[in-house]
Amino acid sequence: MRSLWKRWRYAQLVKRQFSSQAGRGSLVVGVYQSEREGAFELTPMAKHFDDSVNGSLQEMVKKHASMMKVGDSRIFYGLSKYDAVAVVGLGPKTTDAISQENLNEPSETVRQAAAVGVKALHQLKMNSIQVDPFSDPEAAAEGACLAAFAFRRLKTGEESRTVPPVLQLYDEPEGSKQSSKWQIGLIKAAAQNLAREWMEMPSNIMTPTHFATTVTECLQAASTDEIDLHITTRDETWIREKKMGAFLSVAKGSTEEPKLLEISYRHPRARDAPLLVLVGKGKQETRKDEHVEAHVLACPAIVCLHQII
Numbered sequence: 606m607r608s609l610w611k612r613w614r615y616a617q618l619v620k621r622q623f624s625s626q627a628g629r630g631s632l633v634v635g636v637y638q639s640e641r642e643g644a645f646e647l648t649p650m651a652k653h654f655d656d657s658v659n660g661s662l663q664e665m666v667k668k669h670a671s672m673m674k675v676g677d678s679r680i681f682y683g684l685s686k687y688d689a690v691a692v693v694g695l696g697p698k699t700t701d702a703i704s705q706e707n708l709n710e711p712s713e714t715v716r717q718a719a720a721v722g723v724k725a726l727h728q729l730k731m732n733s734i735q736v737d738p739f740s741d742p743e744a745a746a747e748g749a750c751l752a753a754f755a756f757r758r759l760k761t762g763e764e765s766r767t768v769p770p771v772l773q774l775y776d777e778p779e780g781s782k783q784s785s786k787w788q789i790g791l792i793k794a795a796a797q798n799l800a801r802e803w804m805e806m807p808s809n810i811m812t813p814t815h816f817a818t819t820v821t822e823c824l825q826a827a828s829t830d831e832i833d834l835h836i837t838t839r840d841e842t843w844i845r846e847k848k849m850g851a852f853l854s855v856a857k858g859s860t861e862e863p864k865l866l867e868i869s870y871r872h873p874r875a876r877d878a879p880l881l882v883l884v885g886k887g888k889q890e891t892r893k894d895e896h897v898e899a900h901v902l903a904c905p906a907i908v909c910l911h912q913i914i
Contacts, residue, residue, distance in 0.1 A: 631689045631731040632775060633722030633749070635739050636666055636673050637698040645670045646698065650737040650775055658685050666692055675714060678721045680729070689729055691722040695739065715739040716748030723752040727770050735775040742774060742783045746790025747797075754798040756805040799823075800905035813864040820866060820908050833873065839865035868908065883907045 634651035645666060647655055655662040665681045666673070673679070675696030684690050695718050699711060719736055726734050736749050753769040760767075774787040803811060803819075811819075817838045824836055841862050844852055849865075856863035872878070885907040 630687050630733045630735070631691070631726045631729075632687045632735045632737075633691045633693060633719060633726065634662075634737040634775070635693050635695045635718055636670075637695050638673065638675075640697075645673060648695070648737055648739055650739075651692070653776065654685075654690075662690065662692070676717055676721055678725050680725060687735075689726055689731060691725050693718040693722040712741050712744040715741045715744040716751075719745040719748035720752035723749045723770070723772070727753060732768065732770050733773070734770045735773045737775050738777065738783050738787065742777075742787040743790035743793075746772070746774070746787045747794045750791055750794030751797060754801060756802060758802065759807070796909035797906075800909040803905040812861045814862065817864045817866050820868075824868065824908070833871045835867075835869045837867040837869075839867060866908075883910070 632654065634654055635648040636651060637646040637648070639645055647663065647666075651662065661684055662681070665684075666679070669679050669692075673692070673694040675694050677694040679692050681690045681692065682688065695714055718739060723734055723736065734749070734753075736745050739745050749772050753772065755767065755769070757767060772791070774784055777783045777787070803816070821836050821838065824834060841853075841856075844863060844865055852863060852865070885905075
């Protein structure tokens with residue numbers, strides 16, 4: 606019992622120490638499970654870091670190797686210049702890229718691992734986190750950025766002062782192939798986080814008119830002369846002319862005027878390609894559960910898809 610008490614006290618002291626410091630650096634690296642019981646294999650970047658600390662990381666991981674399954678994490682302190690190093694499990698090393706569900710399982714594992722590591726370090730108030738590319742820097746960036754997201758816009762008090770951590774790719778120079786893929790992952794994740802933020806906005810603020818205006822400004826800011834992107838906002842008169850009765854009947858439950866947002870994009874090198882039409886409902890609700898959130902998110906998701914493209 607006394608041993609558990611000492612561990613709890615130590616954990617509290619560590620949290621207090623890190624929550625009172627600023628400008629701290631931290632690192633996320635990965636480890637694969639081996640076929641032999643208790644054996645493991647560090648990722649190339651984890652091995653590179655382990656060499657820089659004279660094998661200290663490997664010695665620490667050995668004590669927890671049997672528990673380092675996919676999605677698990679352990680935090681180690683006092684390694685090199687980093688205040689905390691999160692080691693995350695990647696499961697067995699595999700080359701099977703596509704599953705029967707058409708899912709790239711290695712990339713999905715990397716996303717999960719990066720997210721687990723970033724979330725664990727962010728809970729310790731780490732404001733600068735470097736991430737192992739895990740052989741898939743694009744997926745690593747996506748998972749890390751999605752894990753760092755939190756809806757803060759309308760928060761007050763301490764929650765409003767919480768800022769997301771600065772995310773960087775570990776030990777890769779700017780302009781390298783790995784760094785370029787990392788940037789692509791950050792762009793994809795940032796667009797998804799924008800959709801999540803719009804979904805979380807209350808209905809009395811994110812009205813159809815406000816949403817249409819916000820989307821127009823957002824996409825116009827991202828467009829250039831080379832991008833054939835057009836945004837058109839259709840009003841209630843246009844909707845009536847097109848006899849979209851079901852749309853209008855839903856809108857009768859609100860004093861806000863319905864809007865239909867039409868976004869068209871054509872790639873300059875695909876002028877003769879067949880058209881692909883995506884339709885998303887953006888119905889706002891005062892009460893949100895999982896079923897309602899799926900409907901609210903559909904429209905922002907399509908908008909942010911265009912932003913990624």
